Amino acid sequence: MNTDINNAPFTIVIVEDEPHTLNRLAGIVGSHPDLNLVGTSTTFMDGLELLLNNVPDILLTDLGLPDGSGIDLIREISHRHLKTLAMVITVFGDETHVIDAMKAGASGYLLKDSDPSDITYSISQMIKGGAPMSPGIAGYLLKYFRDEVAPKDSEPAKARLTEAERAILQMVSKGYTSKEIAEINHLSYYTVTTHIKNIYQKLSINSRAEAVMEAIRLGLVKGDRD
């Protein structure tokens, strides 16, 4: 993907069932010179059609849709190996919703009531490779990776955190911003955001490995030993 936001407008699709929120988001995105809103939808099915027909650079999706879940839309992107970067729109930004979306392959999340400038800033950060992470999510991830045990022979290898990633997660969980973390640790801002993005990718990889193991356990997929 070309990440030069100044030269190439990025196509974007928004799926949100609340019409006023949808209109607000569409207005913010539509008025941004670098973002090209190619379609909006209030349902899962229409959103899926928009996604598959347009394969946009960015998908903004709510999770609770009247005929499905935004997480399934995100899974479609991973499943079909589409270039689209998915971003979840959430009211609370709570761990339960965001983590599930991140596990499915989302690259970021937005609070629905964020200021217009915050919304476009978050989108541009995501395009540049950044990923937002709240202290609550960092706290969850610290526990998630701490509790990981060494996989058995028959299990797919699981990604583990590096010491640097763990230190960054620790600071994020305490409420430090990426900029502050970079300053305190004498790192570049880009390095910190890359670490955060890598942590999300590891979460997604492990999540897929867990899904495979669960499928093997349920007899849906044959393991290597069988």
Next chain:
Amino acid sequence: MDWSKETGIKIQLAIGLWLAMTLISMSVATDGSVASFSRLTQFEVTRSNTANFNANESRVSLTLPDSWHDHQQHPFTHAWYQTTLVTSGLPHPFAVYIPRVSMNASVLIDGVEIGNGGGFTEPISRNHGRPLIFFAPSRITEGVDQVNLVIHVADNDWALGYLGPVYVGDPATLVSMYRTREFWQVQFTVALALLMFMFAVTAFALFARRRQETYFFWFGAAMLLFAIDTLNVFVTDIPIDRKTWEVYTQGVVFAFAIATAIFIHRFTQVGWPRFEPILWLLLVIKLTILLKIDPTWFYFTASIFNLLVIGYGLLLNFMVTRAYLKTRKFEAGTTAIAGTILLLFGFHTLLIQAGILSPENLHLIQFGAPCFFFLISLTLINRFLHALDDTAALASQLDIRVREKERELATIYEELSILDQNRALTDERARIMREVHDGFGGQLVGALAMLEANTINRVELSNYIKTSLLDLRVMIDSLDPNTREVAVALGMLRTRVEPILKTRNLSLAWDLTNLPADLELNPKRTLNLLRVLQELISNIVKHSTGDQIKLTASVQDSDHGKILMILLWENGTGFEPNFQTGKGLRNVRRRILDLDGEIRYANDQNGFATIIVIPGLLPAQ
């Protein structure tokens, strides 16, 4: 299963076995006539008090068996029984078989000794418990028509000399008879004695485990004494002087009888336990007297004491039998049967010793006592099995009761759990209600009032709703298990208030360097803390004249554990806290009280600081 019935059958079997055994032994004792040998009973006897045979001594014809030494009529310690054997009627070689002799015998053919049962000088070998057999080589009878057979017998003043019929004939046949008799009289009896010894050890082991069951001890003691007495019969050469030995054997037999009586007292709860010391006293008196008197009156005196104890045995057996007929208690029944057998066999042996029955008979007491112990052992096993059954039944009942109690406990636990849940739910509802009332509920009502009054101020309305959302988010964050750690909860608060600070161009410096990540507060306390900070920050946003805020959180050790210290500083002029009128600050004070914490304010030229101290931090789960 009816153990009484089964054990009763066992008893019958045991009695059958005993009868069969007795019949066999009796038949062996009579040694029925077989054609290949002769049973010699006609002899001429010469008696003397010295071991030197004088062929010229007067001879007396008699018929065997003969009690040749009885202290009154024949006070001699040696005797020679002579007869003539016609060689044509004998096999070559031939054997001389002596089933019973007291105490020692040697056999001479034409003056040549062909064998003996041991020493003829003191201590004289004791063979009264074993048969003897000797072999005459062929050369002795070669070329002669007849030979002179002499049986030399000897004992001492302590014995009652006896010689039973003598068998002469085919060596193979007589060896067979000798072995049969030797088996019953020696080997089988020795085996029984050893068995008794092992039973005694088992009984002692049981007593060691169950000291309150004293009958185990007396049962073991009786069996042990019987085993010792039985083995005494087969000691050919005694290691001590004869008198001491006889006193010792008399003591063992008497002690066996006392131990058996005491066992019956303890086992059946019948008899006179108070009589036990008298029995022991009798033993002491008996032994003391026996040590003092000479052989002439030794056995007579011993018999009087023995009769006393047999008399008590008869009485005791009668009482046990009567107790069984009254109570039908299994122990009493079996003991009565076993006691009767023991007394009958003892009486049989007494008749032999009294000379009423031929000494040729086997001493049935040797079999009677094991029979007694066998029957009692069966009863003890039966009692043990009953105890096992009772234990199993009790264990089963206990198991059932434990299960019932478990179920009851589970039910109580479930009820308590429901009560707890209900109480927790009620508490949680009250807490949320208060949060709604103090927080976004009030904001929403304000927004609604504005809408209904048609005095819509868009900025104010937006603020109402934004504040409501913030309240909701902070509440949700406090309930999130991932924000239970104080550091994470504070971090979340920062992300929540940052957009508001941004609208006022307030910068927030954040320092949680000295706040460990692994300290927790419970959700209620977390929410109170977040609400306090939210209110204080909100006040800064509303009233501060500065443009910088700094929040520092750290942990310090105190006498009451770890305490959390939060310093909120702003570079403005601050405000005079009024807890009476300001609703927000009233809530702050209430929440600080809920937290058992403290709040202080400090003002100087650099700015305004609020210090919060919260105790009771917990290590992370």
